[in-house]
Amino acid sequence: MYLHHVAAYLPTAVVANDHFTRRNGLSSDWIMERTGIRERRRAAPGENTNTMAVEAARRVLHEAPGVAAAEIDLIIGATYTPHDTIVTLAHAVQHALGVADIPVVSISSACSSLLNAVEIVQGYFALGKARRALVVTSEHNTAYNNEDDTVAGHLWGDGAAALLLSAERLAPTDLRVVDVITGGAATVGKATTAVTLQPLNRNIIMPHGRDVFQHACQYMARVTEQILARQQLTVQDVSWLIPHQANGRISDNVVRSTGLPPERLVSNVETLGNTGCAGAAIGLADTLPRLQPGQRVVVTVFGGGYSYGAMLLVRDEEPAG
Incomplete structure (x- = not known):
């Protein structure tokens, strides 16, 4: 199995540590010392786990040499911050790419979900059920986060990434x-x-x-x-x-x-x-x-x-x- 390309999507809004200083009194130096975090991204109104996943998927296909959306025959989504637990991020990506009648699965094993998603692709490839797969990870932490929580409210940011995997090598850089x-x-x-x-x-x-x-x-x-x-x-x-x-x-x-x-x-x-x-x-x-x-x-x-x-x-x- 080969990783052909990876692309990320990050919201444009930046939330610096001084936001939490104003909100709950935590100093920027205190946050940096304990977490190493200076700033994080926040999804804009109208953005969510699914929209960020779609943008990451579009980017990986746009940037990937020689692979068209129609060639994708498996989509695995990964998140613990779902926008919709029925129309999952994998379904949203499939709809946006317009690829019909392929397996789409969304999973969650918290922050380790990326590798479980890759393992699922391994299984499909091993059984001959797919040849080109998208693994899409997306988190909308700020939709769930309580910024007044002085223990963990300052930790979380939003973002997404998509991996294009294939059963055979597609390019020398794979x-x-x-x-x-x-x-x-x-x-x-x-x-x-x-x-x-x-x-x-x-x-x-x-x-x-x-x-x-x-x-x-x-x-x-x-x-x-x-x-x-x-x-x-x-x-x-x-x-x-x-x-x-x-x-x-x-x-x-x-x-x-x-x-x-x-x-x-x-x-x-x-x-x-x-x-x-x-x-x-x-x-x-x-x-x-x-x-x-x-x-x-x-x-x-x-x-x-x-x-x-x-x-x-x-x-x-x-x-x-």
Whole structure:
């Protein structure tokens, strides 16, 4: 399986930390010290999870060389902040692209949903049920966020990204999906109470932030090491590490734990905040143009409910001649 292209969509409205200083008294320095977040994006009136997903999908097809919307035969959507639980973001993308009679599925495993979506594509490809797939991640956190919450109200941002995957290599710049690992750790710590979003209450709450922090650091480092060991690689073979973009301190901790040189970390949390399962995909979109033949990327994620995973990608050396 190959990753042909990635594209992101970000709302234009920027919300700086001083917004929360005025709102609930949290200083910008305090937020930066504890989270690494300086600003985040907020969806405009009329925008939502589905509209952002559609824009990301349109962008990936517009930018992708040689792939038309009519060739897409599978769409997987991923979000924990749905605009509509019946007309899901996958249905909205299918409608916007005008591709009829293909499988469309939306899933949620909190902030790790990106990699579960990729695994679903692996299954369809392995069974011969699809050849070209879109994975679309989108989060409208600000639709649910309580900005007066001094524990977590300043963490969240909005954004979307789309990945175009194929069963065969389409271009020399494609990344080969070498391995994907996912798991659920809902039996550990305070997994089922640490971060919750109950749609009827329309509020993301995080009463056990320290527990989230500790387990995110532990699991993202561990699964990164696990996926490398399965391929008989070390952290020195990794060109870029793209963790879930939740907190700058978590990302730094994962880098230290794995022994990865800090300059190989991809981080967008300072300017985007926590964009949920879209965060790592947005980071991948930013990283893709920089990749050279032979370079490897690890995407590692962790989410509420304590789901986790890692994906290893490589840009294969181009054939001689």
